[in-house]
Amino acid sequence: MNDKKGMIFSDTFKPIIIFIMMIVLMFILFSFFEYDKGFLTSRNMRMLFTHMSISAITALGLTYVIAVGHFDMSFYLVGCLAAMTTSYLNKTDLMMNSFMLGNIHAFVIPAVFAGIAVGCLWGLISGIAVGIYKLDDMVTTIGTGFIAFGMAYFYTKGSFIYDNFLSSGITEINDAKWFTIPFPIILMVGLYCISFFILSRSKYGRCFYATGSNKVAAVFSGVRVKTYIIVAFIICAGFTSLAAIMTTAAQGVGNVKASLNFLMPAYAAVYIGIAVFKKPTVIGTFFGALFSAIMLNGFTLMALPFYLGDLIIAAAMIIAIIASKIDWASIKRKKSVPAPTIHAN
Amino acid sequence: METTKLRMQGIQKEFAGIKALDGVNFELQHGEVHALLGINGAGKSTLIKILSGVYKKDAGLIQLDGKSIEINNPQDAINNGIATVYQDPQMIPSFTGYENIYLGTETEKKGLFPRINKRKIRKKAEALLERFPVNIDLTQPVSELSAVEKEIIAVLRALSKEMTVLILDEPTSILTETETEVLFRLIHVLKERNVAIIYITHRLEEIYQIADRLTILRNGNNVATLSTNDDETKNHLAVAELMIGKKLDKIYPEKSASVGNEFFTADNFALEGSFQNISFKLHRGEILGIFGLVGSGVEELGKSLFGVIPKTSGIIRMNGEELSINSASEAIHNGIFLVPGDRRHEGQINDEPIYFNVSLSNLKRISDATGLIQHKKEKRFVQELADQVQLAARSISQEVSLLSGGNQQKVVISKGLFTESQVYIFAEPTVGVDVGAKTGIYHLIRKLAEQGKAIIIISSDCEEVFGMCDQAMVLYKGRVTLQKSVHECRLEEMLLCGVTGGKTSE
Numbered sequence: 001m002n003d004k005k006g007m008i009f010s011d012t013f014k015p016i017i018i019f020i021m022m023i024v025l026m027f028i029l030f031s032f033f034e035y036d037k038g039f040l041t042s043r044n045m046r047m048l049f050t051h052m053s054i055s056a057i058t059a060l061g062l063t064y065v066i067a068v069g070h071f072d073m074s075f076y077l078v079g080c081l082a083a084m085t086t087s088y089l090n091k092t093d094l095m096m097n098s099f100m101l102g103n104i105h106a107f108v109i110p111a112v113f114a115g116i117a118v119g120c121l122w123g124l125i126s127g128i129a130v131g132i133y134k135l136d137d138m139v140t141t142i143g144t145g146f147i148a149f150g151m152a153y154f155y156t157k158g159s160f161i162y163d164n165f166l167s168s169g170i171t172e173i174n175d176a177k178w179f180t181i182p183f184p185i186i187l188m189v190g191l192y193c194i195s196f197f198i199l200s201r202s203k204y205g206r207c208f209y210a211t212g213s214n215k216v217a218a219v220f221s222g223v224r225v226k227t228y229i230i231v232a233f234i235i236c237a238g239f240t241s242l243a244a245i246m247t248t249a250a251q252g253v254g255n256v257k258a259s260l261n262f263l264m265p266a267y268a269a270v271y272i273g274i275a276v277f278k279k280p281t282v283i284g285t286f287f288g289a290l291f292s293a294i295m296l297n298g299f300t301l302m303a304l305p306f307y308l309g310d311l312i313i314a315a316a317m318i319i320a321i322i323a324s325k326i327d328w329a330s331i332k333r334k335k336s337v338p339a340p341t342i343h344a345n
Numbered sequence: 346m347e348t349t350k351l352r353m354q355g356i357q358k359e360f361a362g363i364k365a366l367d368g369v370n371f372e373l374q375h376g377e378v379h380a381l382l383g384i385n386g387a388g389k390s391t392l393i394k395i396l397s398g399v400y401k402k403d404a405g406l407i408q409l410d411g412k413s414i415e416i417n418n419p420q421d422a423i424n425n426g427i428a429t430v431y432q433d434p435q436m437i438p439s440f441t442g443y444e445n446i447y448l449g450t451e452t453e454k455k456g457l458f459p460r461i462n463k464r465k466i467r468k469k470a471e472a473l474l475e476r477f478p479v480n481i482d483l484t485q486p487v488s489e490l491s492a493v494e495k496e497i498i499a500v501l502r503a504l505s506k507e508m509t510v511l512i513l514d515e516p517t518s519i520l521t522e523t524e525t526e527v528l529f530r531l532i533h534v535l536k537e538r539n540v541a542i543i544y545i546t547h548r549l550e551e552i553y554q555i556a557d558r559l560t561i562l563r564n565g566n567n568v569a570t571l572s573t574n575d576d577e578t579k580n581h582l583a584v585a586e587l588m589i590g591k592k593l594d595k596i597y598p599e600k601s602a603s604v605g606n607e608f609f610t611a612d613n614f615a616l617e618g619s620f621q622n623i624s625f626k627l628h629r630g631e632i633l634g635i636f637g638l639v640g641s642g643v644e645e646l647g648k649s650l651f652g653v654i655p656k657t658s659g660i661i662r663m664n665g666e667e668l669s670i671n672s673a674s675e676a677i678h679n680g681i682f683l684v685p686g687d688r689r690h691e692g693q694i695n696d697e698p699i700y701f702n703v704s705l706s707n708l709k710r711i712s713d714a715t716g717l718i719q720h721k722k723e724k725r726f727v728q729e730l731a732d733q734v735q736l737a738a739r740s741i742s743q744e745v746s747l748l749s750g751g752n753q754q755k756v757v758i759s760k761g762l763f764t765e766s767q768v769y770i771f772a773e774p775t776v777g778v779d780v781g782a783k784t785g786i787y788h789l790i791r792k793l794a795e796q797g798k799a800i801i802i803i804s805s806d807c808e809e810v811f812g813m814c815d816q817a818m819v820l821y822k823g824r825v826t827l828q829k830s831v832h833e834c835r836l837e838e839m840l841l842c843g844v845t846g847g848k849t850s851e
Contacts, residue, residue, distance in 0.1 A: 202716040203708035210705055213694045219653060220691045221705045221760065222677035279696075 015276040019287040023294065030298040037301045044297070046182060050174075052293035053188035054243045054250075058262045059269035059285045060195055061239030064232040066270050066280040067199065069212035070130055070137040074145025075266070078122040078237045079244030079259030081148040086115030086245050087254025088155040090170050091163040104169025112173070112245055119241025120234050122148050127230030152256050161254030173249035184246055191239070196282040208232065209279070240266075264310060268292055268317035275320035292316070349411075350375045350541040351427075351510055356405035358391055358565075365391040367565040368405075373510065376539040378532060380552045380573075383562035384588050384807060384840070389545055392562070393512055396543075397429040398422040409510075428503030429512040434495055442483030442490070443470035446502045473505055477538065479531045493524035497531055504540070511535065512543045517551060518640045529555050547638045549581055549844045561587045581845060585837040589808065596784045597812035598791040600831075604815070605629030609768045609799040611650070614659030619645035620823040623659070625816070627768075632790070632800045634814030634831070636807050636843050642823040644686065647772040647803045651683035652676040663768070677706055682766040684757050686773035686803075688750075692757040695746040699738060700727040702745055702756050707764045730759040734789060751782025758789060769793060770801045775809065787813060807840045821846040 030039045038044050058075065065072045089095070089111035098107035126144045129135045155161070165171065176183040199205040210218040211228045218225050244259035251258070272291055273284025295316070296309045351373040358366040366388045373379050383389045394400045396407070398419040407414055409425055416422050422429075436445045447466045470483050481497055490498070496516055503511055513532075517525045532555055535542060544556055552559055553573055560570045561584070568587050607628050614623040620642035627633050637643035648654045650661065652670035661668050663679065670676045676683070685691035693702050704711050704723055711723040727741050734755040738748060745756050754774065761769055771790060775783045790813065794800050804810050810817060817834060819827035819842040827834065827842040841847060 197717060201718060203712040203718055204716055206701065206705060206708055206718070209697065210694050210701075213696055214690070216691050217685075217694055218705075219673055220651075220683065220685050221694075222674040222764075223705065224672075224674055 015278075016283065016287075018276055019284075019291075023287065023290060026291070026294050026298070030294065030301075033302075039298065039301055044301075046180075046185075048293055048297040049185045049188075050182045051297070052289055053182075053184035054246055055262065055265040055269060055292065056188050056286065056289035057191055057243040057246075058240045058259075059266040059289050060191060060282065061236035062266045062270050063195070063199070063273075063280045063282060063285045064208065064235045066274075067208045067212050068229050068232045069215065070229065070232070072126065072141050072233060072236050073138055073263075074122065074126055074141035074143075074148065075236050075240040076259050076262035077145035077149040077152075078119050079240040079262060080256055081122065081152040082115040082119035082241030083244040083248040083258035084152040084155050084161075084254060084256055085118045086111050086170075087161040087165075087248055089114055090165065090168050090254070091161055095164055095168055100169075102169075102172075104172050108168050108170050111170070115245050116238055116241045119244075120238045123234035123237025124230060126237070127233030130233065131226040131229030149256075156254075156256075158256050165252050165254070171249050171252055173246055175249075184250075187242075187246075192282060192286055199282050204228075212280075261310075264314055264317070265289075265292055268313050268320070271317050271324070272320040275324040278324070288320075349373070350377075350409070352406075352408040353392070353396070354406040354408070356392065356395060356407075357403045358388075358395060358400060359403055364565050366395075366402075369562065369565065369567050371560060371567065372570070373541045373543060374557075375541055376536050377558065378536060378542045378544055378556045380556035380559040381543055381545045381562065382549075382552070382559055382584070382588060387562040387588070388565040389562055390514070391565075393429065393514060393543070393545065396422065396427060397512060423506065423508075426507060426509040427512070428506070428508035428510070429514060430496060430499045430503060430516065431514050433492075434499035436487045436495060436498065438488035439486055441486055442481065442494075442498050443467050445487055445498055446470055446473070446483070446505050448502070450506070469505075470501075473501060477501065477504060477531070477534050479534065480527070491524065493520050493527050496520075496528060500531060500535075504535075508540070510541050510543070512545070514545050515547065515639075516544075517546065517548065518638075525551070547844055549584060549841075559584075563588060581841055582837050585840045585844070589836055589840060596787065598788050600815060601630060601791070601795055604631045605797055608664060610662045612660045612662070614646075614649070614661065615657050616642070616645055616649050616654065617657040618823075619649075620820060622825060623818075625818065625828070627799045627801065627816070629797045629799055630794050631816065632794050632802060632814045633816045633818065634810030635801065635803045635818045635820060636805070636810040636839060637803075637820035638805050638843055640822075641805075641820045641843070643803050643805065643820050644772065646820070647683055647686070647770050647801070650676075650770055650801070651681060653683070677764055677766065680764075680767035681770070682706070682761040682764050682768070683770040683772065684754075684761050684774060686776060688753055688757055688777070692760075693745045693753060696744060699731070699736070699741045699743055699745055699748075699756055700724060703727045703730060703741075703759045703763050706760050710763070726763065727759070730762055733762070734759050735785060749782075750777040751786070754778055754782070754786060755789075758786070762793075766798070768799045768801070770803065772803045773805065774802060775806070807836065807843060811836045811839055819843050819847075 062072060062075065090108060095105055095107045095111070098105050100106065122144060126141050129140045129144070130137045172183070174182070174184060178186055199208060207218070207223045207228050210221065210223050211225045215225055240259060240262060243262065248254055248258050269285050269288035269292060270280055272288035274280055276287070277284035292313045295312060299309055299312065349372055353369065353371040356366050356369045357364070369388065369392055371392065381389050381392070391400065395402045396416065398416045398421050401417055407416060414425050416425065437448065440448070443466055447469065474483070479497055481494055487495060487498065500511065516528060520528065532542060546552065556573050558570060558572050561568045605628055607626055609627040610625065612624050615621040623646060625633055635643055635646065645654055649656045652672050652675055655671055661670065668679055670679060670681070673683070689695070694705065700723055704727060708718070711726060712718050724741065731738065731741055736755050736759070737752055745753055748756065774786055774790065778786065790800060790802070802810060802813055811831060814831050817827065817829060817831045817839060818825060819839055821843060824846070826847040827839060
């Protein structure tokens, strides 16, 4: 029992230290090579984190689904439907007749929530299909996702929605600042804090992870496994919908393809986190998203073509998956004492 | 027959310091069906696994046709003509019967893509069927076939490779009675063709139908080898006595004399296809033991009482009040906890620490109103429980997968204790647990009873039920074949009711 404190310390903090070192190293590299391009300016940092917030919120939602041991291939498509729903409601006449809250029309708020609600509804459908009817998660969510994507076209047959975007105040979602900190960053930090407490510090988190590790044992322990799977899918779809609406606000146009490129960065962030923390965690996902964001930002400043960004992050994800498959502990153990074996007779 | 086909002599095997086999001798004649009998843990499966190359023997001699052979891996066994057919043989479901028989041996031609001639394989299969006439349609995909037909195909597969020793590992445990007949007919054919068969079973009555001789194992020793024609052998009770041994080990705690009020009752509890008409009245402080072999429905009974498998009919009452339980969470909420038999799959979250597992079933107890976990409180509670069950672990932050079987079981029991339930159901509480830890677990269970909990032990180990419990119930093929106070019944009687359904001949 002597090494108890030491064990808890190293288990929790070692991965965080690894991450911080990785990120500090990248900061130093980019500041050194791109000092003249303004990497370390506060303007660039604000931009970096604002960009990051969108992929980070999506990845945070996905973390829940990975935590319950499933995959979601629908969220990035569901985001498109959510963004189009909000854009379409934003265009209605009701909008301009509503009263003002500061410099936004009050109706923008229900429009945003309606978009998120539609996203959550899709999460509910996927969750029921996977959790209760035990359909294969990959194939089912590809199906539900593309139904959502198809439905996103219903509003305008796929053309952009420009109406009311500049006048309704919806762009404030992206532009608003609080003590010079952009609203997306505040939103991201808020959601990460809440999720950290849910997944790592609460009884609900225990149930999410138990479901992901051993569904049968979780059932025998009285965990409502089906409920947790459904909730995970709803959170994933809901967070992605929010991120898609934020993208729409940033672009200032309702676009059917608003969140079509969210898939890979979200998985990359989650799996870079898993590589270091050994399981899907909120902190791991945050660092994963930050890692990708710094790389993207640095490469953009280097004036590398945009498509190289995806390529490099995808490569980083593959390396992360390989790293997470290597059992470092057992390699160390082999050097000192043989691993304990369990005999089942 | 004149010569011995297979002789095993002084076979020894140890697992982590526990002797599973301690000098077993076994002889198999040409064209003989030789049954291998024994209760759980007697060493039957270990002996078979040594013969089929799954385990390596520590010491001893194996002779085939008078020549010494070494079996170090499954391939060695096959090369020597020893084939094992398990009760649920592995096959490719979409392939037809004859394709499965010749899987991997379709052609002698070498090369990257040797041509496979389906017609030729079919002809070969038909020739095989001529030699071993049995009524089976080999042109059907295996997925369409019944359990017995799959077993027959597995047997034919072994025969196609010119196997001369066939091991049938509990082949009838998942078969219906008519299916069993089909299998027995094939076994008779094999006997005529001079194939030697080792037949493992729990069911005593089958042995008289097909076996020539039987060998009884107990605690890693062979106790007796008898011919099924002997008068002595026909006395089931005598065979049961040989399986159990006369004296019980002193590993069970004293039974308590006093019990509390009637607490947990079941009335005509049933699950279609598994068990029927289960009724019992359990008092506080009392232990009910339910004994039954694999496939008797005992496993499902535990899960049904716990709500994991919904019952078809019947009523459970606690303290006189009717309970409606449709899920494990409802059962736990009502104060019922099941310590499952299959720890690795049902009991523990493997890659999480001990404290995570222990507190999982009653997270309310360690979290505040918002649902946040109070770690100090959790650590204190879990440490107390770990001390109480005498858990041997480095710390409560250790992953459960790194613990030994006995300690893993203690973690699962601690999880149950943490729920502070009133009714505890233990399914196979000591499977995969060594003898020392067994005693500890038995004392823990008895102590729970002394605290006034109502306890059910479900086990395929007859001795365990007899040694631990106050009331006994025996299930055979889903029916209750014995139900009375343990003081009033004999161990042999219990075993007999479990293995034959209570039909005693002579």
